[in-house]
Amino acid sequence: MKNLSRREFLRRTSLSALVLAFASSGIPVLFSEETKIAATTKGKKYVYTSCEICVNKCGLKAHVENGRIVRLEPNPHFPKSRGMVCARGNAGARVPYSADRLKFPLVRVGERGENKWRKANWDEALKIVGENLNKVVETQKNRSAVMFASTEGFQEEFFKTFAEAFGSYNVVRHPTLCLASNIQGFSAVLGTYPDADIKNANYVIFCGSNRLEALITPDSIDLLKTGNKKIVTLDPRFTKTAAKSGEWLPIKVGTDLAFALAMINVLINEELYDKKFVEEKTFGFEELKNHVKNYTPEWAEKETEIPAETIRRIATEFAENAPKSVYYPGRRSSFSKNDAELRRAIAMVNALVGNFNAKGGLVQSLSIPLKKVEFEPVWYDDNAEERLEAGTVQFLTESSGAWLPFRDAVLKGEPYPVKAMVTYKTNPVASVPNRKKTLEMMKKMDFIAVIDTEMSDTAYFADVILPESTYLERWDPAHVLSGIEPVVTFRQPVIEPLYDTKSCLEIMQGLVKTCGLETNPFDYTIQNYIKTQVENYEGAYEKLLETAVFIPENLPNPYGERPIKTQTQKIEFYSEKYLSKGLNPMPTYEKPGEIPDGKFKFVVGRHAFFTHSSTNLDYLNTIMNQNTLWINTKAAERLGIKNNDLVLVKSAVGEGKLNAFVTEGIRPDTVFFIHGFGSVSKGLSKTYGVGASESEILEDHYEPISGNALLHETIVQVEKVRG
Amino acid sequence: METKKKYVMVIDTQKCFDCKACTIACKMENNVADNSQEYRNWVETGEICGTFPNLTQKFIPGQCNHCTNAPCEKVCPTSATYRNEDGLIMIDAEKCIVCKYCMVACPYDARFVSTTRHVVDKCDFCYDRIKIGELPACVQTCPPKTRTFGDLNDPNSEVSKLLKNREYKVLKPETGAEPNVFYL
Structure with a gap:
C-alpha cells in the first residue's frame, strides 16, 4: 500500500482523475430503512457477536448506526481473541454489503x-x-x-x-485439506491434539507454522505481546513470522522429519531429556533410543541443509528452556508424504523435555460440554x-x-x-x-x-x-472454542438480512x-436450540445475549497431572497400534523425491489479511489485488525473469500466469504464491481471472495414514511470458 | 500553545507484524475510502534486506504525528488546519479549499485528499472516540498492541511510563516539527 508516496502520486496524477476513479467505489446504500432492526434502533447501538472470517471466531462488538454496520470492534469480554480484531475481521463489516453477494435463490x-x-x-x-x-x-x-x-x-x-x-x-469435510495428518500424528503419541501455551513459553520452534500470517488466537497474539521469547522458524520461505524470529532456517522442503529426528537423537544421546518425566509418563523409550541412533545431526544436515551444529545447539537451547519450550504442533511447512510421521516425531521432541501439560508447554485442551x-x-x-x-x-x-x-x-x-x-x-x-x-x-x-x-x-x-444470510445477519448456535482458556460463544444478528437469504x-x-x-431433526427455533445447548448452565443464555461470551465458573486447571488418552495410558514413543496396521511403530524417515534440475517445489502459505476467498472482499483486496510468484533472485536470474515480469507456472496437472516477485526471501529451489486468486467464477469480480489458482496447479497426492492432501509435493516449472 | 493534555502515540515496532488491522479499522471508523491512496494510518512493509539466508525485514506503522511545531498548520492559507484545545492538529472541513499545501509540507506524507470528506484529510487520533474515553480505533484493534496512546502530561499514563523507561526516537527529527509519535 505504502509503496508510492502520496506526494509522488500527486505529481503523477491529476486530482480530477483521482476523483473520477474513486467516486464510484463508495459503498452502495443497500440497506432498507424499513427492516425491523432499523425501525427500532434509530441511532447508535452495539451488538455482541463473533467473527466468521476464519477459524478463530473472535469476539466482536458491532457498532451499528441507523441499521447499518459502521465498525466491528473487539469484544472486551472475549479472552481468546485478546481484545483484538485483525484486518480481515475489520473488513468483515463490509461482508453484508458486498456487491458480489448472492441475493436470492x-x-x-x-x-x-x-x-x-x-x-x-x-x-x-x-x-x-x-x-x-x-x-x-x-x-x-x-x-x-x-x-x-x-x-x-x-x-x-x-x-x-x-x-x-x-x-x-x-x-x-475439510480436515484432510487441513489438519488431519497433524491431529493423527499428535494423537498417536500424546492421545490428544494439544494446544501450545505460547503465553507462558520462552522458546518456540515453528516448523513452517506461519503464526504471524496464518493467525490463530491466542497463539499469534501472545507470540510478540507477552514476554521476550526466542522464536526459531523453519520455513523454505522468509515469512513475516520468519522476519520476527530470532532465527530463520530455510529448510529444504519435505525434510522437517530429519530435523525432528536429529533433535530426538541429541536430546537422548546428550542426556538432555527429562529423565523423571520419561520414566513415569512414557512408553517405548529404549526402542526410541535405539531407533534414532543413526539419525545424527550430521545425517540431518545432509537432508535439511541446516548445519549439524545448529541442530545440536537448538536441541540444547530447547532442553534448557524446558518445560517452557514448545516445538509448535501447527500446520503447513511439510504436508509432504511423511507428514503424520513428522507430527509424531515433533510430539516426541516435546514429550522428551517433559513439557506435556506444563505451563509454557503443550497442554491438553479444555472443553465446555454443551447439551446435544x-x-x-x-x-x-x-x-x-x-x-x-x-x-x-x-x-x-x-x-x-x-x-x-x-x-x-x-x-x-x-x-x-x-x-x-x-x-x-x-x-x-x-x-x-x-x-x-x-x-x-x-x-x-x-x-x-x-x-x-x-x-x-x-x-x-x-x-x-x-x-x-451472512454471519452478521443471522443467529448461530452456541459453540465451544476449546483450548487452554475455553469459551462458549454464539452469534446473534447485528442487522436484519439485507436480501432474500436464509440461514x-x-x-x-x-x-x-x-x-x-x-x-x-429440526423441530425447534434457533433461539430454543441455543437455550437447550446451554441449559445446564444457569444464566448462560442471557450472558450470551449480553456479551456473546459464556465461561462457566470453576473450570479445571489445565496444567499438571491429567490422564493420557492413549492405548497404554502413557505417551507413546512406540506405537503398537501403528505396528498392528502394518505401519512403522516409530517415525521413520523417507527421503523426499529430488527436485529435477531447473524445476521447483511449490509451497503454499498465507498472508495475514486473507482467508481463502476473502481475497474478493473490499478493503482486503485493496491491500493486495493479485497474487505474485515468489522466486529466488538467483533462480530468476537464471531464467531471465525480472521483478514484475509475467511468468507461467506449470505443474503436471495445470498452469497459471502471474507476475513474479523476485526476492532473496525464498530458497532457490522453491516457489510460492498465495491462494484465493485465479478464480473461474465471473461472480467474484475482484479475483476472476486475476493471477494464478493454487488448486489448478497443485498435484493431488495424499498421505496414506490420514488421507491428508499433500500440499508440498508439487513440482513446477517457471517460464517468462513477457517483461 | 500550552495545552492541558498532550496526546501522544508510542509505537513498539518490535511487536508489529504487518497484519494491517490498524489500517482497516481506521478506514471503517473514519469512513476512509477503499482505495490504495487514501489512508490515515499505514504499516510500511520494509524490503527484505540482505542475502539469502541472512535476511531482515522491518514493519513501521505510521500516521499523522500531531507535531508540536506542525509544518502543515503553518502553510495552511485558510487556517483550516488548526490546533485544538487538546493540542491535536485538526481540520475544519468548512475552511479547507483542498489546495494541498499541507500535503507537500508534511514531512510524514500523512495527508491525503479524501474523496469521502472532500478535504485534505489525516489522522485525528480518533478525536470523537478519545473525547468519550475510548481508545483510537487502531490502538483498540491492534493484535499485539504495538501502539500505545495516552496523555504525556499525566505522569501515570502508560505512554509516560514507556517513554520514561525505554529508549525511543522520533522520525525525521531534523525537520524541527517536534512530532508526537514516538518509536521505541
Missing part, C-alpha cells in the same frame, strides 16, 4: 458454468433440490449416492445432521454398506472422509456411483488440489446444489444456488419437507 438455465441463471423463490428452489435428490436416490437405490460437502462453521452441525437424517454416509439436541434417525434399506472411500487410508475419519481418495472414487464410479452433490460453506473447486479433477467429478453429478453467500468457483457450476438451519428445515424425510 438461483436456478441454472444455460449449460453448467455458462453463468446463465434465473431468479427463483425459496419454495421453488427448495422443491427443485428435494425432487432431484430423491430422483438420484430412486435411480441409484442408494441414499449414499448423494454426497454432502462442508467446512467447519457454527451452522455446519445442521448440515451434517441433515445428511445423517437423509441417510448418506458420504459427508466430506438428539433426533430419531431412520433406517433406510436402500443404502450402501459404507462410505465411498472406506479402506483407502489407514485411519479414515468416518465423519469427515478424505477428499482426494473420495474424489477418485467418484471419478471411477466405484464401489458405487455418487450422482448428486450438496455443498455448504465449502468451495472444493478452489480448495481441493487438482482443479480439473474436481470439475470432472462435478460433471459426474446429475444434480448439484450449493449453499453460499457469494458465487464461489463451486457455486458457478451448480444447478441450484441457495443463498445463505443454513432454515434451509435444512425446508429440505426436510421437500425431500419428504420421515424424521425431522
Whole structure:
C-alpha cells in the first residue's frame, strides 16, 4: 500500500482523475430503512457477536448506526481473541454489503458454468433440490449416492445432521485439506491434539507454522505481546513470522522429519531429556533410543541443509528452556508424504523435555460440554454398506472422509456411483488440489446444489444456488472454542438480512419437507436450540445475549497431572497400534523425491489479511489485488525473469500466469504464491481471472495414514511470458 | 500553545507484524475510502534486506504525528488546519479549499485528499472516540498492541511510563516539527 508516496502520486496524477476513479467505489446504500432492526434502533447501538472470517471466531462488538454496520470492534469480554480484531475481521463489516453477494435463490438455465441463471423463490428452489435428490436416490437405490460437502462453521452441525437424517454416509469435510495428518500424528503419541501455551513459553520452534500470517488466537497474539521469547522458524520461505524470529532456517522442503529426528537423537544421546518425566509418563523409550541412533545431526544436515551444529545447539537451547519450550504442533511447512510421521516425531521432541501439560508447554485442551439436541434417525434399506472411500487410508475419519481418495472414487464410479452433490460453506473447486479433477467429478453429478453467500468457483457450476444470510445477519448456535482458556460463544444478528437469504438451519428445515424425510431433526427455533445447548448452565443464555461470551465458573486447571488418552495410558514413543496396521511403530524417515534440475517445489502459505476467498472482499483486496510468484533472485536470474515480469507456472496437472516477485526471501529451489486468486467464477469480480489458482496447479497426492492432501509435493516449472 | 493534555502515540515496532488491522479499522471508523491512496494510518512493509539466508525485514506503522511545531498548520492559507484545545492538529472541513499545501509540507506524507470528506484529510487520533474515553480505533484493534496512546502530561499514563523507561526516537527529527509519535 505504502509503496508510492502520496506526494509522488500527486505529481503523477491529476486530482480530477483521482476523483473520477474513486467516486464510484463508495459503498452502495443497500440497506432498507424499513427492516425491523432499523425501525427500532434509530441511532447508535452495539451488538455482541463473533467473527466468521476464519477459524478463530473472535469476539466482536458491532457498532451499528441507523441499521447499518459502521465498525466491528473487539469484544472486551472475549479472552481468546485478546481484545483484538485483525484486518480481515475489520473488513468483515463490509461482508453484508458486498456487491458480489448472492441475493436470492438461483436456478441454472444455460449449460453448467455458462453463468446463465434465473431468479427463483425459496419454495421453488427448495422443491427443485428435494425432487432431484430423491430422483438420484430412486435411480441409484442408494441414499449414499448423494454426497454432502462442508467446512467447519457454527451452522455446519445442521448440515451434517441433515445428511445423517437423509441417510448418506458420504459427508466430506475439510480436515484432510487441513489438519488431519497433524491431529493423527499428535494423537498417536500424546492421545490428544494439544494446544501450545505460547503465553507462558520462552522458546518456540515453528516448523513452517506461519503464526504471524496464518493467525490463530491466542497463539499469534501472545507470540510478540507477552514476554521476550526466542522464536526459531523453519520455513523454505522468509515469512513475516520468519522476519520476527530470532532465527530463520530455510529448510529444504519435505525434510522437517530429519530435523525432528536429529533433535530426538541429541536430546537422548546428550542426556538432555527429562529423565523423571520419561520414566513415569512414557512408553517405548529404549526402542526410541535405539531407533534414532543413526539419525545424527550430521545425517540431518545432509537432508535439511541446516548445519549439524545448529541442530545440536537448538536441541540444547530447547532442553534448557524446558518445560517452557514448545516445538509448535501447527500446520503447513511439510504436508509432504511423511507428514503424520513428522507430527509424531515433533510430539516426541516435546514429550522428551517433559513439557506435556506444563505451563509454557503443550497442554491438553479444555472443553465446555454443551447439551446435544438428539433426533430419531431412520433406517433406510436402500443404502450402501459404507462410505465411498472406506479402506483407502489407514485411519479414515468416518465423519469427515478424505477428499482426494473420495474424489477418485467418484471419478471411477466405484464401489458405487455418487450422482448428486450438496455443498455448504465449502468451495472444493478452489480448495481441493487438482482443479480439473474436481470439475470432472462435478460433471459426474446429475444434480448439484450449493449453499453460499457469494458465487464461489463451486457455486458457478451448480444447478441450484441457495443463498445463505451472512454471519452478521443471522443467529448461530452456541459453540465451544476449546483450548487452554475455553469459551462458549454464539452469534446473534447485528442487522436484519439485507436480501432474500436464509440461514443454513432454515434451509435444512425446508429440505426436510421437500425431500419428504420421515424424521425431522429440526423441530425447534434457533433461539430454543441455543437455550437447550446451554441449559445446564444457569444464566448462560442471557450472558450470551449480553456479551456473546459464556465461561462457566470453576473450570479445571489445565496444567499438571491429567490422564493420557492413549492405548497404554502413557505417551507413546512406540506405537503398537501403528505396528498392528502394518505401519512403522516409530517415525521413520523417507527421503523426499529430488527436485529435477531447473524445476521447483511449490509451497503454499498465507498472508495475514486473507482467508481463502476473502481475497474478493473490499478493503482486503485493496491491500493486495493479485497474487505474485515468489522466486529466488538467483533462480530468476537464471531464467531471465525480472521483478514484475509475467511468468507461467506449470505443474503436471495445470498452469497459471502471474507476475513474479523476485526476492532473496525464498530458497532457490522453491516457489510460492498465495491462494484465493485465479478464480473461474465471473461472480467474484475482484479475483476472476486475476493471477494464478493454487488448486489448478497443485498435484493431488495424499498421505496414506490420514488421507491428508499433500500440499508440498508439487513440482513446477517457471517460464517468462513477457517483461 | 500550552495545552492541558498532550496526546501522544508510542509505537513498539518490535511487536508489529504487518497484519494491517490498524489500517482497516481506521478506514471503517473514519469512513476512509477503499482505495490504495487514501489512508490515515499505514504499516510500511520494509524490503527484505540482505542475502539469502541472512535476511531482515522491518514493519513501521505510521500516521499523522500531531507535531508540536506542525509544518502543515503553518502553510495552511485558510487556517483550516488548526490546533485544538487538546493540542491535536485538526481540520475544519468548512475552511479547507483542498489546495494541498499541507500535503507537500508534511514531512510524514500523512495527508491525503479524501474523496469521502472532500478535504485534505489525516489522522485525528480518533478525536470523537478519545473525547468519550475510548481508545483510537487502531490502538483498540491492534493484535499485539504495538501502539500505545495516552496523555504525556499525566505522569501515570502508560505512554509516560514507556517513554520514561525505554529508549525511543522520533522520525525525521531534523525537520524541527517536534512530532508526537514516538518509536521505541
